[in-house]
Amino acid sequence: MSLLQVDQLVAGYLRGVPILRGVSLSVAQGEIVTVLGPNGAGKSTLVKSIAGLVPVFGGHTTLDGQPLGNLPAHRLIAVGLAYVPQTNNIFKRLSVLENLEMGGYPLRGRLDARIARVFDLFPELLPFRKQAAGRLSGGQRQMVAIGRALMVDPKLLILDEPSAGLSPKLVAQVFSKVRQIRDAGVTVLMVEQNAKAALQISDRGYVLAEGRERIQDQASALLVNPEVGELYLGAKGKLL
C-alpha cells in the first residue's frame, strides 16, 4: 500500500480557477518520487496543496491511510508530513540551532538527540550552529531547511525544488543527502526543475503538464523517454 495517495486532486488559489485539474499520484513507503514539468505546470501548487497551503476544491489525499482533507498546515506535522518550501524556507534571523528547535516545536521533551542526528547528516552546519541562518550560503540554507523539516521524524518529506539556485556541485551534494535521508527510512516526494539530476536519485517520476499528470514511469525510463524531453524542454530530444 502506498504511503501517500493523491486521487483526482483539484486545487488552486481562486475558486473556479483551478491550477491542478485532477492530479493523481502515489508514493510508496521508502521511495523517492520526483514530479517534473515545465514552468506553470502546477508542480509547486501540487506540493503546496498537499501541504495544506493552497485551497483544495476536489479530490482525495491520504497519508498512511489518514485523509488529509483540508487540515491546516500546522496540523499536518502531527500526521507525519513535513514540507520544505522552495523559497523562504528558513527563519533567517534565528540561529541554525534555533531553526532546528523550531522544527521540533510540536514535540514535547528534549530535542538534543534529534538535533544531534540532523548534525550527523549535515556535519557542515555544525560550525555555524549559533549563527543567524540568513547569513549562510545557499547550500547551507537548504540543509538548514531540510534539517528543520526532519526534526519531527516525518513519514513523508516533501521538497519543493531543493536544487533551485544552487551550483551544480551543491546540487549533487544536496541530492546525495536526499538519498541518505531516504536510506534512513524517510519517504521523499520532490518537485524539480533539474530533471536529470533529480531522476538519477529517484525511484519513480511523474511529469505534470497543464494541471494533470501526463506521464508516470520508473525514473530510469523517464530519463530516456523522448516524450519527457519534449514536454520538459519544449523541444525534441532526450534528457540523456
Added chain:
Amino acid sequence: MIGQLLANGIILGATIALGAIGLTMTYNILDFANFAQGELLTFGAYFALIAVSAFAGVHSTFGALSFGWPMVVALLLAAALTSLLAILVDWLVFRPLRRSSIQVALVIASFGASLLLRHLVVLIWGPQPAYYTTNIQISTQILPGVRVTPDQIFLVALTALLVVGLHFFLSRTKLGKAMRATADDPQLAQVTGIDVARVVRWTWIVGGSLAAVAGVLYGMTVQILPEMGFNLILPLFAAAILGGVGSVYGAVLGGLVIGIAENLSVLFLTPTYKPAIAFLLMIAVLLVRPTGILGKPKL
C-alpha cells in the same frame, strides 16, 4: 542642571521604552502600526486605579516608596486586564481585517480603535486627572545636583528588570523563540507546526502587559489622564522607528534616546517644543540609517 535633565530623560525614556516594545512586537508579528497602543497604556493606568481605590483603606508602603502591596496587586491586575483588552480588540477589529489584502486598513482601524477607547475612558472615569496617592514624595539627591523620588528609581529599576526578563523570554523559552520565528516568517512558522494564532495571542499579552506597566508607572510619577496614552503614542512611534522597527532592544534604546533628547532640549529651546524633538531626532536618524539604530535590513 544637565545631570537633572538627564535623569528626567531616563525616567521618561523608560516609560516610553516599555510602551514602544509592545508597538514594535505587534508591528513585527502582525505587520501593522498599531495606533491604539497608547490607549493600552491609558487603560493599564486606570485598571490599576480600580485596584488601588479598592484597597484605599489599607495602609501599606514599602520603605520610602509612595505605595505598598496594593500597588503590586494593581500592577498585576492592570497587566492581566490590559492583555485581555488587547486580545479583545484584536479579535473584534484586527483579526477580521487580517484577511484583507489592504495593509493600511489595519492601521486606520487601529486609529479608530484608539479614538473609541480613549472616549470610553472619559465615559467611565471622567475627564479629570487622577492620582494613585495624594501623598507628596520627597526627592532625594542621588548625585550632586540630581534629585529623584524613590518612585522614579523604582520605575527605572522595574523597567530594567522587565527588559532583561523579556530578553530571556525571547531568547531562551520555546514560546519566545516561536514568537521570533513567527515575526521572521509567519507562513513558514505555520508549516513548521507553530500555532500562529497562539503566538499572536501571546504577542498581545506581552505587549499589553508591558504597556499596562508603562501606564501605571507614568501615572505614578506624573498623573493619570484619559489622553495620557494618546499624548505618548507619537514618542512611542518615534522610539520604535528610531531604534529600528521590529527590534525589542532598539525600542528600549529609542525610548531612552527620545526621553533624554526631549529633556535636554529645554537647554536650547522653550519646553513647548519638547515633543517636536522626538521627531527631529527620528528624521535625522532615518536620513543616516534608514533601518533605525538597531534595525537590520531584511536578509
